[in-house]
Amino acid sequence: MLGRSILKHFTEINNDDSNNAYQYKCLGTGMSRVQDGDGLIKLDLLDESSVSQTLDKFQPEIIIHCAAERFPDKVALDPVRTMKLNVDSTAFLSKECCRIQATMIYISTDYVFDGGINTGVFPPYKPDSITGPVNDYGVSKLAGEEAVLASKEGASSSHIIVRVPVLYALDCESLDESASLTVANALKKKKSDDGNDKKAAKVDNWGVRFPTLVDDIARCIRLIVDHSIATTQKSDGKCNVEGGTIFHVSSPQSCTKYELLKIMGDILKVDSSHIEPDPEPPAGAPRPQNTQMDCSQTWIILNPTEDFQFTPLREGMDLALRRFKSTEAKSRSRRWKFC
DSSP states (O other): OHHHHHHHHHTTSOSSOTTOOOOOOOOOEESTTOOTTSOOEEOOTTOHHHHHHHHHHHOOSEEEEOOOOOOHHHHHHOHHHHHIIIIIHHHHHHHHHHHTTOEEEEEEEGGGSOTTSSSOOOSSBOTTSOOOOSSHHHHHHHHHHHHHHHHTTTOSSOEEEEEEOSEEOSSOSSGGGSTTGGGGGGGOOOBOTTSSBOSOEEEEOSSBBOOEEHHHHHHHHHHHHHHHHHHHOOTTSOOOOOOSEEEEOOOSOOBOHHHHHHHHHHHHTOOOTTEEEEOSOOSSSOOOSBOOBOOHHHHHHHOOSSOOOOOOHHHHHHHHHGGGEEEETTTTEEEETTO
16 A cells, blocks of 8 residues: 555656655565566565565666555464564565665554553654554564664665554555554444344544555655655765654644544534444554654655644545545436445
8 A cells, every 4th residue: 555655756757856856766576466467576575585686687776665564453363474574574585685785764653652551651653652562463663673774784875763653544445454544444334133223333533543545655765765765876986874753743633433423423414423432442452542752853854845744634535535425327326435
């Protein structure tokens, strides 16, 4: 989801924008959803030989590593596979970047923080704030960060970590692809055996989230790369991204899942009166209540010529949910695919 947007912002959004000082030749890779004609290369990050061969053939100067198992509940069900993908493949890829003198940009998460549960350190979190993940997903991503930072010690290349919150996109094939959009599934009214509506459903009104559009993250990553190249360009003309920096990138707009669902119901004109706010921590893998990130250092470093504006939540959700509605011509009335 994020990878698609990043690839677009480094290729399609390239030539005619005067704000883009650099142009990039890009190679996009994927695994489970690569299809013929989409221009992506199928690459299993757990296959170290294939990874090395791909890097040697393309010779990238920058690698943006977006792949991960990112759903905490799925991570809890298969922690061994998660560690292989989120940690082991990240460690190998970061070492390979050092071998070919490429910069790695590692996408991490706000879930490396605990919301103050154990550390006593509360949000908003700065890049150097004490970490302390409370679930296996956060543990694996923090271990990925540590592997990235360890691999560059003594190497001529350098790496960057970008922490992001829960994300959503405008081109998701299903609601379940995004941990934000999947909230809309709660709008479905389920029937009991006698055909009557079931009792009201409860939705998390405990956890504070900061849903951010992937296009906004991609724009910021491009700013990070452009800025770093501008400040550390090699004399031979090759790019050398200044690393060792942890960036926080997040929309400042907060909401709970319940508040987000009410916004979605209003956008879709779907009755949400059967939904009740749940003030208790959700079931499943443990989650921190609030991991708001302080992004001020990001803007101090980048110093963009114009204020970086994040997409307002309601506007973004309106655009993201449009693909899930259908129009019935006979009745000339809108129906929602998930109603």
